[in-house]
Amino acid sequence: MDLKLIFLELTLFFWITNSNCQDCGLKQKEQGRRYSYYKIHTELNDSTHVIRTIQEIRFKNHTDIPLDNLYFYLYLNSFKNEKSSFLKGANEIFGNPYKDRSDLEWSDLKILKLSVVQNKHSADVLNHSQAVFFDDGNKDDESVLEVCLPTLFLPDDTIILKLEWEARIPKVIARAGYSQDFYLFCHWFPQLGVLEKNTANQWYWNCHQFFRSTEFYGEFSDYDIWIKCNKDFKLCSSGEFIDEIRVGNNLIKHYRAEKLIDFAWAIHKNCYIREWKWKNIQIRLMLPNDYREQEERFVATINFGLQYMSTHLAYYPYNTLSIVCPPLHALRTGLMEYPSLITTGSIFGMPSFIHNAESLIMHEFVHQYFMAVLANNEKEEPWMDEGFATYYEDRIIDALFGDHQSLIHFMGFKMDNKQLTRMEYTGMNNPSEGIIARPAWCFTEETRKAMIYSKTATIFHSLERIIGQVNMDTIMSRYYQCYKFTHPSGKEFMQFVQNQLYQLVDSSKAFSSYKFVKFGIYNEGFMDYTISEVKDSAISDSMHHYSIVVQNKGIWNYPLSVKMIFEDGSNAVEFLNGNISQEVIEVKSTKVLTKLHLDPEQLLLTDLNLNNNTYSIHLSDYASLGFSYKLQYWLQNITHFISFLI
Amino acid sequence: MNKLFDKYNWFWNLKFILLLYLLLYVLIIPVRLIWESILRSIIKQEFIYERLIEGYNQDIIWDFFSNLPDNISLLSKPILILIGFYLLSNVAVNTTLIYLSEQKRKQEISSVIKIIINNILNLFMNSVFSLLMLIFWSGICLYIIVFIFDQFFYKLPSEAILIQSAIGILLIMLFGWMVLMCISVISKKLILFENKPPIRSYFYAIRIFFLKIRSNLIAIVFFSVAHFVVFYIYLKIDKIYPHQANLGFIYGTAIVQQVCTLSLLVVRYLFYRIIPH
């Protein structure tokens, strides 16, 4: 490394560590902010599936500019008909057909009254509100509502919005809705978008329409929610339970929550609730009656997850955690994350050697730290949330059930959570298809999970191996502490990671590992290192001269090592820059080289083919012989049975 | 059951079974050799086998299959033809075993072959019919499962009853397979020894199955237990055998596999002896 480069890196190092502290300080000041407060009284009529709601919102203009409009999310309108941007062009949602339904099974949201109190003057603004569709221009989409204010809303002023509305809840298509006696309410009330600065440093409403591939982005708010429904329903919700009163056949329950980006709740009749405490955290688990034999598995997994995340990232951020396991017929409401409430999924009789349910719970649970508390924009930068949730899900499940067997372990058949994640990425038809750091709506259904979840997680598993788990945990927990409740962007995260790397590991490793992560997230292209050829041009009988040709079939690279194993069992390691498509290592040795292993510690899980990182000088027939005997035995057994049967 | 221990030339029959096994083995060797050369061309110089022996690692298996060259398939047309021929031979060997299971005296190989060839068309038609019955039965069972899920999944408060029913139906389906297997064997005996026509023999066989249900149920139990024992022993031996990347280990495993295959052939033979006609 020349002096110029060292100087450059040192300057960068000081600049980065300095700016980092300032940024973090600024960010921490923002962490207490809440600009809106929601007071909601809602009542469910189970026979008509209609909720009638009176809602009040207090909202402070925290910007330095006067506002003349407000933007609201109206998620339920995504299920009003087939023309919404969410449903348009899809015959199936999450693999399920949805069109075969009566008129009464579609949603229908009617805002009956909408007034705004500004400077003690109340004005009706219902006629000054309209659906907007800036994302895709679909006039039939009503998932975002713009409300024009009668007078300018000045900085630091607070307004009160008063709404009365009723909504028929859809028979579930995705997330919110009902199925038989189970209801899930998420993004269910008119909720303000996020008023923030764009990249040009101008204030604007970040309030995207809902699409199939997008999740949610909301502002931290406080809530007081009263829910009235039939007393036969059991209820799980975000926030803390305050009290309840019985009115005839109904119960009115009061919940309070602080600093949440959404308030979700679920009710179900054919279920039971298991409550317990982990340290000071009150946990509620809603399980269908028939899943009783899985209860202890759920409890053990949740406790393990809480402990694991407390040790490796941060203490769980809320006082309560609700876990809702919907019945299988309502699975379309499941497998989602909301602040302090997660929905999961299982099936009656789920065998104990399959840890799918545990893996899903942990994924949604980890979202509490990312989607709910860091609350990055899930619509514009979904990788920051899903990628990390998958990364920690893999870690927790592997820690709970053991490496190489964490997902399934049955009669010698094993499957691993982390390795499955890697395979979802490496097994893609085209692993260089687009970049990860794109808005959710830019992905196709086929590539969405493999790119956003699996590739991101695999990159961070690799980074963890490169810098060590302790350093990885340090970076992630500092990131969490510094940026919680502030909606960090991908750019901020990357800059933070860069700073931390220079603080924690030597500068050359920091440089290359940062480059590795950045390329993985912000560029197309894959890596597939292989040893393509080894030549021995013997100098004398006792002196060998080996030329080892290492290739990278892709353009994504990282410095890596080659382990050389000699005939007498000894070994040596050579290092490669890894940044050109072909490198030749020249080795002179008195010993006979037998095997080579590229990246022997398997740091780079992002390498598409780890098998071709191994090279045996003398062609060994063991593999082809052993595998072919195994295949032959399977064929013999299969034909044995077929011929038996006929 | 007494039939199993009747006095007859055990030794000679075992020799014949061994011969049939060798015949089948010879037929499968080309398939294995082709697979071996394909695998060699894919694996080249990688030492994945040694790494698998060190410890199970699914990355190795997945990377292997997801990086298979496009022009290479482990189930190419010529291989499928060879496998098809192997399957037909298996069916023929099966029939020979059924014939042998009723013989108390030493048989000349040529006369056995003659009898099988004389009946080959009838036996073949019977096998095709048995296959159709098997598909029909499995189709009914699977249809019922699909039907109840389709009709009741969104109407019932819980999937428990549906899953229990599906498991019950699958168990009935498996038991049905065994019954069909017995009927197929009985009908082949009727063709071979009573010159019954191929399809009608099947319906006679159904009657006989229920008339002599005790012996048939014993045969089914014997069949299930014997298979379980053979596979259990195989898994045990496979586990305790020293895992090393050397030829001794690979051939050792191959020998264990073949001993199991041969044992299953003997199990077939004994199963056929128990089944009455």
Ligand SMILES: [Zn+2]
């Ligand atoms: Zn997720």
